[in-house]
Amino acid sequence: MNVGEPIRTVVVEPIVDPVPAPAPAPAREREPEPASGAGRRS
Amino acid sequence: MRGPARGYPPPVDVAPDYLEPLRGWRLWELAGGRDDLRLRSLVRRDCRWPVGGPLVADCPSGRLPGPPERHEAPEASCWCGIHAFSDEGTALRTMADLGQELDGPVVVGTVLLWGAVVQCAEGLRGQFAYPGELWVPHLAGRPRGRPVAERLAAGLARYRVPVHTLPLESWADPPARVPRGDRAPLPPGG
Numbered sequence: 001m002n003v004g005e006p007i008r009t010v011v012v013e014p015i016v017d018p019v020p021a022p023a024p025a026p027a028r029e030r031e032p033e034p035a036s037g038a039g040r041r042s
Numbered sequence: 043m044r045g046p047a048r049g050y051p052p053p054v055d056v057a058p059d060y061l062e063p064l065r066g067w068r069l070w071e072l073a074g075g076r077d078d079l080r081l082r083s084l085v086r087r088d089c090r091w092p093v094g095g096p097l098v099a100d101c102p103s104g105r106l107p108g109p110p111e112r113h114e115a116p117e118a119s120c121w122c123g124i125h126a127f128s129d130e131g132t133a134l135r136t137m138a139d140l141g142q143e144l145d146g147p148v149v150v151g152t153v154l155l156w157g158a159v160v161q162c163a164e165g166l167r168g169q170f171a172y173p174g175e176l177w178v179p180h181l182a183g184r185p186r187g188r189p190v191a192e193r194l195a196a197g198l199a200r201y202r203v204p205v206h207t208l209p210l211e212s213w214a215d216p217p218a219r220v221p222r223g224d225r226a227p228l229p230p231g232g
Contacts, residue, residue, distance in 0.1 A: 001068060001085070001125045001136070003165030006118040012156040012168075013058035019172050020202035022094055 063154035065174060066126025066166045067133035069140060070149045072194060079197030081149065081173060084140070085125075093200050096156075096170040099123045116160045116167040123160055123167030126153045131218045132164070138216035141179060147194060150208070150220070151176035175204045177220050182209040 073082040073090055081091040091097050099115035101122035116123025127133045137150040152175045155168030178195045180187035191207040198205045208220060 001127060001165070003125050003127065003167060004163030006167075007161045007163060009116075009118050009158055009160050010059040010064075011056055012060045012062075012064055012159050014063045014156050015061045018063045018154040018156060018170075018174075019094065019096055023202070 063156040064159055064161075064166055064168070065152050065154055066128060066168075067130050067150070068126045068153045069133060069137055070151070070173075071144065072147055072149060072198075076193075076197060079194065079200070081176075081198070081201070084148075091171075091173065091201075094202070096172050097124060099157075099167075099169050099171070114158070114169075116158060116169060118160050121167075123169065124153070124155060124171040125165060125167055126155060126171075127165045129164070130220070134216045134218065134220070137179060138210075138213045141210075141213040147178065147191075149176055149178055149194075149198070173201050173203050175206075176201070177206045177208040179208040179210050181213070182211060 069084055070081040070091070071084055071087070072079060074080045080093070083089040083091070086102070089097070099122060101113055101115040101117065101120055103112075103120060103122065113120065113122075127136070133150055137148055140148045151173055153168075153171050154174045155166050155171050157169030159169065160167040176195075176198055178191040178198070180191035182188070188207065188209065195205045195207050206220075208217075210216060
């Protein structure tokens with residue numbers, strides 16, 4: 001690709017990252033809640 | 043501010059001229075298979091565009107025989123850097139020319155450039171680049187054209203940018219602009 005003669009050099013410092021953020025990791029399945037009373041000391 | 047990009051320091055210690063990436067238009071070939079489809083540069087065919095991180099320019103002149111003249115890319119007096127056209131129509135006309143010549147598919151789209159950027163008469167040469175939005179052209183009259191283009195577009199979704207198919211009546215008569223539809227306008231900056 002020929003883009004022609006250079007005119008000037010500029011510095012571009014984006015405030016927001018131009019690279020899209022990676023996809024969020026899939027949510028892990030929650031551990032089942034202990035049955036009512038489970039683990040209760042008698 | 044998160045900086046010019048994750049983990050990429052500004053190229054020089056001066057106040058920036060722009061706080062948004064500059065946008066241009068360019069063309070790519072495709073490389074890889076269904077599970078690792080990647081954009082590939084047309085001129086430097088060993089250059090596969092990374093997913094999830096910017097392509098970083100280097101100057102291949104340092105790899106040529108003779109006295110090393112290594113420099114940071116892009117250098118205004120060299121031709122190095124990641125190239126992009128300023129004009130959408132130029133990119134589409136070039137796409138049409140290449141579509142007739144190449145045996146593989148060609149992709150057209152916007153590219154975001156940042157870091158040091160050499161502004162040229164007909165485009166830009168950048169230090170860092172990432173695709174902005176992609177179109178996979180196909181000939182509308184070819185029965186397998188659309189499904190193949192859709193499959194390629196699905197594969198390019200890994201870049202996490204908008205990807206579209208672009209039906210063409212013929213390679214000889216490309217559109218002057220890609221169809222915008224009812225999508226939000228592209229961000230400024232180019």
